[in-house]
Amino acid sequence: MEKNAEEKIKEIIDDMRPYLNADGGDIEFIKFENGTAFVRLSGACAHCGLQDSTLQDSILRSLQEEVPEIKEIINVEI
Numbered sequence: 001m002e003k004n005a006e007e008k009i010k011e012i013i014d015d016m017r018p019y020l021n022a023d024g025g026d027i028e029f030i031k032f033e034n035g036t037a038f039v040r041l042s043g044a045c046a047h048c049g050l051q052d053s054t055l056q057d058s059i060l061r062s063l064q065e066e067v068p069e070i071k072e073i074i075n076v077e078i
Helices: 003-022 052-067
Strands: 025-033 037-042 072-075
Touching: 003 025, 003 037, 003 052, 037 052, 052 072
Parallel strands: 037 072
Antiparallel strands: 025 037
């Protein structure tokens, strides 16, 4: 059975989580709507100066490889 976009996103984020945890951060999937993935960065990642780079260059690119319908990623701040 093929996974839907949301399931794929959650799986990819779970695979990336250990790398963020290693730097004292974390990522939580919130929702996928109209081509946008909503996530919440926490821990060290929440206030990191490289947050935008991490989101756009690493996480978004990795997600788009498996889920081409993703057009953007937004960090939902606490």
